Amino acid sequence: MLRDGRSVLRVPQLSVEEGEVLAVIGPNGAGKSTLMLTLCALLTPSRGELRFRGQPIPSRGALAYRRRTSLVLQEPLLMDTSVYDNAASGLRFRGLPRAETQRRAQHWLERLGVAGLAQRRARTLSGGEAQRVSLARALAVEPEILFLDEPFSALDAPTRARLLDDLQTLLSETRQTAVFVTHDLNEALLLGTRVAVLIAGELRQVAAPQQVFSAPADPEIAAFVGVETYLPAQVISQQDGLNLVAADGFQIEALGQQPPGRRVYVCLRPEDITLYTSAGVPASSARNRLSGTVTRTLPQGPLVRVTLDCGFPLVALITRSSAEEMGLAPGLPVQAAFKASAAHLIPRP
Ligand SMILES: Nc1ncnc2c1ncn2[C@@H]1O[C@H](COP(=O)(O)OP(=O)(O)OP(=O)(O)O)[C@@H](O)[C@H]1O
Numbered sequence: 001m002l003r004d005g006r007s008v009l010r011v012p013q014l015s016v017e018e019g020e021v022l023a024v025i026g027p028n029g030a031g032k033s034t035l036m037l038t039l040c041a042l043l044t045p046s047r048g049e050l051r052f053r054g055q056p057i058p059s060r061g062a063l064a065y066r067r068r069t070s071l072v073l074q075e076p077l078l079m080d081t082s083v084y085d086n087a088a089s090g091l092r093f094r095g096l097p098r099a100e101t102q103r104r105a106q107h108w109l110e111r112l113g114v115a116g117l118a119q120r121r122a123r124t125l126s127g128g129e130a131q132r133v134s135l136a137r138a139l140a141v142e143p144e145i146l147f148l149d150e151p152f153s154a155l156d157a158p159t160r161a162r163l164l165d166d167l168q169t170l171l172s173e174t175r176q177t178a179v180f181v182t183h184d185l186n187e188a189l190l191l192g193t194r195v196a197v198l199i200a201g202e203l204r205q206v207a208a209p210q211q212v213f214s215a216p217a218d219p220e221i222a223a224f225v226g227v228e229t230y231l232p233a234q235v236i237s238q239q240d241g242l243n244l245v246a247a248d249g250f251q252i253e254a255l256g257q258q259p260p261g262r263r264v265y266v267c268l269r270p271e272d273i274t275l276y277t278s279a280g281v282p283a284s285s286a287r288n289r290l291s292g293t294v295t296r297t298l299p300q301g302p303l304v305r306v307t308l309d310c311g312f313p314l315v316a317l318i319t320r321s322s323a324e325e326m327g328l329a330p331g332l333p334v335q336a337a338f339k340a341s342a343a344h345l346i347p348r349p
Helices: 032-039 059-067 083-093 098-111 127-140 157-174 185-191 209-214 219-224 320-326
Strands: 021-025 069-072 145-149 178-182 194-199 202-207 229-239 242-247 250-255 263-268 274-277 288-300 303-309 313-319 333-338 344-347
Touching (some): 021 185, 032 145, 032 178, 059 069, 069 127, 083 098, 083 127, 127 157, 157 185, 185 209, 202 209, 219 263, 229 313, 250 288, 250 344, 274 313, 288 313, 303 320, 313 320
Parallel strands (some): 021 178, 069 145, 145 178
Antiparallel strands (some): 194 202, 229 263, 242 250, 263 344, 274 333, 288 303, 288 333, 303 313
């Protein structure tokens, strides 16, 4: 896709299956909104085509296609009329009979928990209420695809969490087909049946949410999903789904099926690392143990981000109370432990 003559999005192929929620994630400027606008037929791809139920959508047919879909944006964009009129507006626009319009508008306002506000003027609503009305308006037309572009990003955390929870229940109960754009990984994990990852205009991975999270396809996706430690290593052996890899001076066991000799990065998430002082290393199921020295501690709310020097920088995230118990401070020797299942391997050139 070209925008202002510049190539900003390259997607060889992407499908949305009936009944699924495809979550599109990626950092700022990755091309998520461009992809969404293309899927809504609000932008025409510079190359290739958009198909709906197997049929190409001709430029003349874009309006008919859009009427079978709904779009919810970050801003609720409500009209300055009553909540009820807003919920009914898409149905009136599509010329539905009055009784059916009433039934559906009422039903979806109830479903979104805002039926009690039906007679209020929309501009008096809070951000969370307004977004619920905007969702009711979008769902009332019973769209064949619901497009959601960062619908929660303007809301405060508790409002967002409640709406996210309600939407998750609603989408799974109704098996509504939806495409959901977000830069928030947790939202994608909660709502997505599948996750498509866009980085710098390229579709890099399409997989189940948990797979993107625990087995990102390349180092940039890994960084985006919160992997903070990358250790260059080489596979020594592979047996029963377990790889033994050699890094500089030590060996690590990781879940994986990489062939012996393959050069890899061992990727580790900070929350999967457990720290012990040399005084108290318990017997545990963690197969991997490394010795290191604390180089930095950074408080993060109830957690502390700890950087170790293990011959390479290793980042761990532990609770503030454990950090205090261990007396973690720069210079302290510690042991870092992690399970084979926490070490994910990405091939490197
Ligand atoms: N109207 C436009 N005209 C020209 N270029 C644009 C336009 N809108 C977006 N772009 C460019 O297209 C690229 C992708 O932008 P897009 O808004 O699709 O990314 P995004 O992943 O949705 O980002 P964000 O999370 O910041 O909203 C960016 O380089 C952006 O500068």
